[in-house]
Amino acid sequence: MTKLKWGMIGGGEGSQIGPAHRLGAQADGQFEFAAGALDHRPDVGRDYAQRLGIAADRAYGSWQDMLEGERGREDRVDLVTVATPNATHFEITKAFLEAGFNVLCEKPMTMSVEEGEEIVRVAEASGKVCAVNYCYSAYPMIRQARAMVRAGEIGKVRLVVTSFSHGHHGDATDADNPRVRWRYDPQMAGVSGQFADCGIHALHMASFICDDEVARLSADFASTIPSRVLEDDAMVNFRMTGGTVGRLWTSSVAIGRQHGFDIQVFGETGGLKWFSEHPNQLEYTPVGGRKQIIEKGEGGLHEDAMRLSRVSIAHPEGFPLAVANIYCDLADAIRGEARDSLPNAADGVRSMAAVHGAVSSAQQDGAWVDARPPMFR
Missing domain, CATH: 3.40.50.720 (NAD(P)-binding Rossmann-like Domain)
Structure with a gap:
C-alpha cells in the first residue's frame, strides 16, 4: 500500500x-x-x-x-x-x-x-x-464503551458524569509564565479558558460514547487566580437530545490531580467507567452484578476496539497511539472508507457553540441556554 x-x-x-x-x-x-x-x-x-x-x-x-x-x-x-x-x-x-x-x-x-x-x-x-x-475518543477502550452503548449493553443512558481537571496552573506565582498565561488571555485563547482548553474534550467524549448531542447547558465559571481574565475552573450541567443528564467539571487549579480526565456512563441496566491515567481498562458493572474490568487486547471486544489495539494485553499503548488511531481513521477516510468514529467539522462547531453557550450562561448566573450551533437547531 x-x-x-x-x-x-x-x-x-x-x-x-x-x-x-x-x-x-x-x-x-x-x-x-x-x-x-x-x-x-x-x-x-x-x-x-x-x-x-x-x-x-x-x-x-x-x-x-x-x-x-x-x-x-x-x-x-x-x-x-x-x-x-x-x-x-x-x-x-x-x-x-x-x-x-x-x-x-x-x-x-x-x-x-x-x-x-x-x-x-x-x-x-x-x-x-x-x-x-x-x-481521547480514539483510545481502544473508549471505542469499546461507545460500541457497548450502541449495542444496548447498558440499556438507555440516563446519566453521564465527566471531568477533565488538573492542577498544573494552580501556582499563582507562575501565572506570568508565557506557556500558561496565553490560555487565560482573550486575545490568544478566545472567550473561554479552561472550558475551551480541556472541558470540550470531556464534553465531546460524553457525546461520543453516548452517541448523542448536547442540546442545552447551564454553567458556572470561576477565575480562582485573580489576575486571570478567563476562567480556570468551570462546572457545567447539560441535557442531551435523547434526554440524558450530564455533569461536567473542568479545572486547572485542582492541585494533586495530574491528567484528571475520567468519564462514567450510567444506563438502565449497567454502568461504565474510564480513567485516562489507566486507559487500558474499562470498568463495567451490570445492574445487580459485580464490577468487571474489560482489558484492552482481550478476546471478545467490539470490532473498533480490536482494530485499534496494536500490542498484546497488559502492554500500554498510551497517548501518542491514541493520536495514531485518529490518523488510522483519517487514512481510511482519505482512501474512501468512511469512519463515523472520526471527529469532524460538525463536532468542532458543536464544541464551539457549547463554549459560547457556557460563557453566556455563566454571565447570566447559570441560566440554561441552547448549546447547539444555529445550523443544527
Whole structure:
C-alpha cells in the first residue's frame, strides 16, 4: 500500500503537541512526513523541518508558503495537520480546504460559532475530509464503551458524569509564565479558558460514547487566580437530545490531580467507567452484578476496539497511539472508507457553540441556554 503524504503546520521544536502528531501519523506506516511549516519564525521552522528529514524545498517558512508550494505539486501532501495557536485555526483550515487538501485541525477548530459553521460549509463544498483532533475518543477502550452503548449493553443512558481537571496552573506565582498565561488571555485563547482548553474534550467524549448531542447547558465559571481574565475552573450541567443528564467539571487549579480526565456512563441496566491515567481498562458493572474490568487486547471486544489495539494485553499503548488511531481513521477516510468514529467539522462547531453557550450562561448566573450551533437547531 502506497504511503499517503502528510504535512504539518505548527508543532515545532519545543511544542507540546507536535511530537504526538509526528509519532501518531507515522506509527502505522500509512503516512510519510513530506512537508512542514513548523514555526512562526521562518528560518527556525525551515531548519527544524530539515532536521526531521523533510526535503529543503518542502521545508517552508510560513503556512502561506506551504499552501502555494504544495498546491502546484503532482506529489502534493494528502493531509495537512494544523497545530498552531487557536486564533489561527480558522484561516489556515479554510485556506487548505478550499485548495483541495484534507485537513486535521487541533481543537478548538475555530474561535467563533460563525467561523465553525463556515468550516462545515467549506468542507462539504470541497468534498475533502476535515477532522478535529479529539484524540481521547480514539483510545481502544473508549471505542469499546461507545460500541457497548450502541449495542444496548447498558440499556438507555440516563446519566453521564465527566471531568477533565488538573492542577498544573494552580501556582499563582507562575501565572506570568508565557506557556500558561496565553490560555487565560482573550486575545490568544478566545472567550473561554479552561472550558475551551480541556472541558470540550470531556464534553465531546460524553457525546461520543453516548452517541448523542448536547442540546442545552447551564454553567458556572470561576477565575480562582485573580489576575486571570478567563476562567480556570468551570462546572457545567447539560441535557442531551435523547434526554440524558450530564455533569461536567473542568479545572486547572485542582492541585494533586495530574491528567484528571475520567468519564462514567450510567444506563438502565449497567454502568461504565474510564480513567485516562489507566486507559487500558474499562470498568463495567451490570445492574445487580459485580464490577468487571474489560482489558484492552482481550478476546471478545467490539470490532473498533480490536482494530485499534496494536500490542498484546497488559502492554500500554498510551497517548501518542491514541493520536495514531485518529490518523488510522483519517487514512481510511482519505482512501474512501468512511469512519463515523472520526471527529469532524460538525463536532468542532458543536464544541464551539457549547463554549459560547457556557460563557453566556455563566454571565447570566447559570441560566440554561441552547448549546447547539444555529445550523443544527
